[in-house]
Amino acid sequence: MTTARQLPNYLVSRYQGWKATGYADNKAWYRRLASEGQHPRAMIISCCDSRVHVTSIFGADQGEFFIHRNIANLVPPYEPDGQKHGTSAAVEYAVTALKVAHVIVMGHSACGGVRGFYDMTMGLAPELSEETSFVGRWMDLLKPGYERIKADRSGPDCIDALEKEAVKVSLDNLMTFPFVKSAVEAEEITLHGLWHDIGEGDLLWYDSADDRFKPV
Structure with a gap:
């Protein structure tokens, strides 16, 4: 017990x-x-980090946001394999049952999950490379983003870029869910990517047309 x-x-x-x-x-x-x-207007997928407080940032009341938090605000691709998928279940419920109007992925500065992934790629966190590491295997979801930037980035600049890539990877993966894709195409929901600077209080939004994060 x-x-x-x-x-x-x-x-x-x-x-x-x-x-x-x-x-x-x-x-x-x-x-x-x-x-x-509950009849929330938006779903927010954010990091577990205790410094990221989305209800305070947006001044939200109870019942306004459907919030899902995980390590590094990642959304896995659509994989109906009979396994347990907490994030995918939350997305399904928000879109198909609650009919939210917006799905927002919010990354942030100084993300420990992203830093762990970077250290793992540099050989500095062997414990995360172990198959038994839940964090390491979860952060493998960021590999497509790392592949996009690794040739041009290094050190702190790479970590900052990876935090934003985590948002982009999640947005890409959201569109692999058939019910999300059809809702977006029917203009029933909109997807949004944000990055929050904890120390400065800044908030950037992802403009997919320009592939850039811009001030809100």
Whole structure:
């Protein structure tokens, strides 16, 4: 049996403060969300990084975003092979069940997953090269992006470019999902790529026509 314990005291006190203020002041709204279900306008696929807080960046309320987070905000290609695919399941639910209007992939600066992938390619992270490494095998998804830039990039410049390639790879892979491709072609949803500079607070969007990231 799993050994589970009471929450740390600091989380308990924070919850109790929210219940007494944030929830109490908006009780009718929360009950409406519970009874009417969720109707998010957008799905956001972002990194697990604790410094990336998409609801704060966009000032979102509860019920506005359907959020999926994983290492390096990657979307795998469409592979209906009977295996367990958490990210693919989230995309399917957002597009086919929730009917979101936008799917947004947001990368960020100083991404540990991307740095790990770079170190792995340089032979500096042998533990990630092991077949038993979940992170390493997940980051293999970035290989197409690395192949696009490796001839012209190195060092920190390569890592910065790889963070943006992670967004582009995910956008490419989203279009391999038949239900995403058909929804995009029918103009039922739009896809968006973003990159967030944590230290400067900047936000760039990917212009596929120019193959460039530009300030929002």
